[in-house]
Amino acid sequence: MLAAASLSTGLREYAQARVSFGGSQQLALSVEEGADVDVIVTADQRTMDGLAAHGRVERPAVVASNTLAIAVAPGNPKGVRGLADLARPDVVVVLAHPSVPAGKYAADVLGRAGVQVHPKSLELDVESAVQKVVLGEADAAIVYATDARARAVGDVAIPSAQNIVTRYVAAVVKTSSHRAAARRYVARLPARLRAAGFSAPDASSDTG
Amino acid sequence: MREGRVSATTAGAGVWVLAAGALVLIGLPLAGLLMRAPWSTLLHDVTAPSALQALRLSLACSLGALALCLVLGVPLAWVLARSSVPGLGLVRAVVLVPMVLPPVVGGAALLFAFGRRGVLPLRLPFTTAGAVVAEAFVALPFLVLATEAGLLGLDRRYEEAARVLGAGPWSRFVHVTLPQVAPAVAAGAALSWARALGEFGATITFAGNLPGRTQTLPLAVYVALQTDRDAALALSVLLLAVSVAVIAGLRGRWTWR
Incomplete structure (x- = not known):
């Protein structure tokens, strides 16, 4: 199974499936190139739609939702309180690259808030962006709320008026040799991810 | 040398089969890349401003890394x-570690050494200098190995003669030892430069990914692979062409016949 990097906090401990995490675009590329996988979970609808349009996957289903938050270094030394602080020149900000869902969402959120940020790096997946904050190289990163809560970092909430709801979409890969088992696995994903702190598939923005 | 070649041509068929296997292992993926490359739009893709920017940065960083390797490695x-x-013996083992270490681990190790909370906080992450250091880290062993082998194979009577004639240690090194060992240094330089040019893992982990500053060609290829596959393949072909040209040129000149 291939899963969006941000799902690692929710799926790593479930041993029934061997999961490889990565940027959604990269996962989609693997499936396009015929990688031997049963299930793919992307962090956005668009990537999955591309796979569905090419006939690579069965009908996709939304399995969880998430919101964004600002991950800050432990103790929040730069006193980041909201998106506007990310424009400060003394705050080192990293974002996910706009080609992966998290980066696109981050750009959307910054756009809605009218904040102009000069990131020091556009990381190749959201996990790497979190990592830069965990290691103390970056002061702040815009990541998924679940990542900000679960990791050894501080998290600053983004008010729901500025925030967006992101949805995880799962589908069984058509070339899978265990399609029945894969379908059962996908059916169980919403409950599992809910237990791991992700929001329900149909959550609206005010839950963030 | 000539005798060695004769015995190679008369060697059993098994040797030829295995040699062909090696060529397939290396050549087939390269052929696959060339077959899938979008030749009609190739020129357009490799001359796009973003591609040229990444190429310039890659050349600058890899040459900077090579300079660092030469100055410290020789x-x-x-x-x-x-x-x-x-x-x-321990020092030699340590010098070789970057060759076997996964580059991403090397990048993390660089952060622990030179990152903001590192042992020696040099403010290198997210800078072009950081990309140069990351590349030098993985490329240095190649230069050291080749140069050391060259030095060990040297006829030391020339240095001895220079000493007897009154040349000081530095003068002996520059005027006698270095010219003799130049072919080995050049071979090592070619290898370490090529390793620096293709560097990905340590760079992304240590220096990050920002166009114009730390996004070298391999990083640009990775990003392009997610958004514009044809552009990614075109950039890969460009990277391939540059490295083959330089390796072929250097090897032909200094090491192999």
């Missing part, structure tokens, strides 16, 4: 080959 190779300080 003296280290000399120490390894000539001195008899205890613990040299």
Whole structure:
């Protein structure tokens, strides 16, 4: 199974499936190139739609939702309180690259808030962006709320008026040799991810 | 040398089959890349401003890394080959570590050393200098290994003669030792430069990914692979062409016939 990097906090401990995490675009590329996988979970609808349009996957289903938050270094030394602080020149900000869902969402959120940020790096997946904050190289990163809560970092909430709801979409890969088992696995994903702190598939923005 | 070639041509068929296997292992993926490359739009893709920017940065960083390797690596190779300080075996092993270390781990190790909370906080992450250091880290062993081998194979009577004629240590090194060992240094330089040019893992982990500053060609290829596959393949072909040209040029000139 291939899963969006941000799902690692929710799926790593479930041993029934061997999961490889990565940027959604990269996962989609693997499936396009015929990688031997049963299930793919992307962090956005668009990537999955591309796979569905090419006939690579069965009908996709939304399995969880998430919101964004600002991950800050432990103790929040730069006193980041909201998106506007990310424009400060003394705050080192990293974002996910706009080609992966998290980066696109981050750009959307910054756009809605009218904040102009000069990131020091556009990381190749959201996990790497979190990592830069965990290691103390970056002061702040815009990541998924679940990542900000679960990791050894501080998290600053983004008010729901500025925030967006992101949805995880799962589908069984058509070339899978265990399609029945894969379908059962996908059916169980919403409950599992809910237990791991992700929001329900149909959550609206005010839950963030 | 000529005798060696004769015996190779008369060797059993098994040798030829295995040699062909090696060629397939290396050649087939390259052929696959060339077959899938979008030749009609190739020129357009590789001359796009973003591609040229990444290429310029890659050349600058890899040459900077090579310079760093030469300045630091040749003296280290000399120490390894000539001195008899205890613990040299351990030093040699440490120097080779970047060759076997996964580059991403190397990048993390660089952060622990030179990152903001590192042992020696040099403010290198997210800078072009950081990309140069990351590349030098993975490329240095190649230069040291080749140079040390060259030094060990040297006829030391020339240095001895220079000493008798009154040349000081530095003068002997620059005017006698270095010219003799130049082919080995050049071979090592070609290898380490090529390793620096293709560097990905340590760079992304240590220096990050920002166009114009730390996004070298391999990083640009990775990003393009997610958004514009044709552009990614075009950039890959460009990277391939540059490296083959330089390796072929350097090897033909200094090492192999």
